[in-house]
Amino acid sequence: MNRTFFKDNKRTKKEPMDIDITSLLDVLVILLVFLLKSYNASDLKLNLVKKLTVPKSVSRTLGNHTVIVQVDSEKKIFVNKEEVGYALGAGENQALLAKLNEIRNGISERLPASKQEKKINLVFDEGLPYQVMKSIMHTSAVAGYSEFKFIVQGNY
Amino acid sequence: MRRKKKKEQKLNLIPILDAIFIFIFFLLMSAQFLDIYQIGSDAPITSTSTEKMDKKLLNLTLVLDKDKIVVKTGLDETIYKTHNLNDLAALNDTLIELKKLHPKESSAILKPAQNFKYQKIVKVIDATREITKPNFYITAVDDQNRKFASKKLFEKIIFETH
Numbered sequence: 235m236n237r238t239f240f241k242d243n244k245r246t247k248k249e250p251m252d253i254d255i256t257s258l259l260d261v262l263v264i265l266l267v268f269l270l271k272s273y274n275a276s277d278l279k280l281n282l283v284k285k286l287t288v289p290k291s292v293s294r295t296l297g298n299h300t301v302i303v304q305v306d307s308e309k310k311i312f313v314n315k316e317e318v319g320y321a322l323g324a325g326e327n328q329a330l331l332a333k334l335n336e337i338r339n340g341i342s343e344r345l346p347a348s349k350q351e352k353k354i355n356l357v358f359d360e361g362l363p364y365q366v367m368k369s370i371m372h373t374s375a376v377a378g379y380s381e382f383k384f385i386v387q388g389n390y
Numbered sequence: 391m392r393r394k395k396k397k398e399q400k401l402n403l404i405p406i407l408d409a410i411f412i413f414i415f416f417l418l419m420s421a422q423f424l425d426i427y428q429i430g431s432d433a434p435i436t437s438t439s440t441e442k443m444d445k446k447l448l449n450l451t452l453v454l455d456k457d458k459i460v461v462k463t464g465l466d467e468t469i470y471k472t473h474n475l476n477d478l479a480a481l482n483d484t485l486i487e488l489k490k491l492h493p494k495e496s497s498a499i500l501k502p503a504q505n506f507k508y509q510k511i512v513k514v515i516d517a518t519r520e521i522t523k524p525n526f527y528i529t530a531v532d533d534q535n536r537k538f539a540s541k542k543l544f545e546k547i548i549f550e551t552h
Contacts, residue, residue: 252400255403255407256403258407259403259406259407259410262407262410262411262414263410265414266410266413266414266417269414269417269418269421270417272421272422272423272425273417273420273421274422274425274426276422276426278426278428279422280422280424280426282424288424288426289508289509289512290512291427291429291512291515291516292516292520292522293427293428293429293516293519294427295427295428295429295430296427296428297426297427297428298428355428358508359508360507360508360509360512361507361508361509362507362508363504363505363506363507363508364454364502364503364504364505364506364507364508364511365504365505367508367511367549368504368549371433371549374433375433380432380433381430381431381432381433382430382431382432382433382549383428383429383430383431384428384429384430384431384512385426385427385428386426386427386428386429386512387424387425387426387427388425388426388427
């Protein structure tokens with residue numbers, strides 16, 4: 235009897251389960267195409283502050299990594315995402331100037347004047363008046379950053 | 391003779407899948423969903439020169455007022471044309487005309503009014519730097535006097551900060 239029992243319950247050799255991955259592959263290829271299309275070779279990584287809308291432009295020049303000054307719609311100034319004060323009135327902005335000088339002294343103290351970074355990325359809210367821009371540009375130039383790079387978003 | 395039933399051969403997709411996963415991970419990590427670009431502009435440099443000034447210098451200046459754009463040329467800033475702010479195509483045409491007359495010039499000075507909005511400034515810059523009409527090119531001249539077709543107008547934008 236025992237013998238018959240074991241004979242009947244003998245494990246049948248199962249065939250390895252075959253998962254159909256074709257549909258998964260299709261999804262991945264679509265994702266890959268989408269990501270490749272939106273790939274940007276620029277080394278500039280921008281984390282926008284709140285209340286800031288970047289204007290649209292037809293420019294297709296890629297940005298570079300350097301100091302980033304952002305001014306939001308409330309005229310709040312951020313240097314590398316750190317709040318430094320408000321852009322009020324014309325002329326030099328002392329808070330911004332102090333921060334830019336601090337960055338310059340920290341990074342390129344040992345570099346000769348000719349090799350020091352002159353580029354600065356300026357990210358302004360689209361609704362800001364020229365008076366604010368002028369003050370920021372003037373302060374940046376005084377701090378030694380005389381090559382302004384206005385950051386805009388692609389217009390399609 | 392009975393035909394032997396052949397086993398269906400399947401393509402091994404696993405290595406391809408591995409490669410795609412790595413690629414997707416890399417692209418996701420470096421993805422920036424906001425397309426950002428830059429517009430270059432240099433701070434004006436003032437210098438004193440004892441040399442005789444060239445009177446043929448274009449010295450293109452765009453005065454941006456509340457609702458109009460005044461195009462001025464020459465060292466004495468003679469008014470060349472005035473355009474409505476909403477008619478940037480006409481401004482582009484004027485600049486094409488000036489570029490044809492001065493193919494070696496590439497700078498434009500912007501003088502916006504104090505309360506002129508940044509968004510409008512960017513639009514004016516776009517119309518100043520490049521020909522906006524599709525499939526329209528002008529003959530440009532490089533440093534070695536070689537001619538080539540180009541869409542570029544006045545690429546170097548200088549803001550008047552005083």
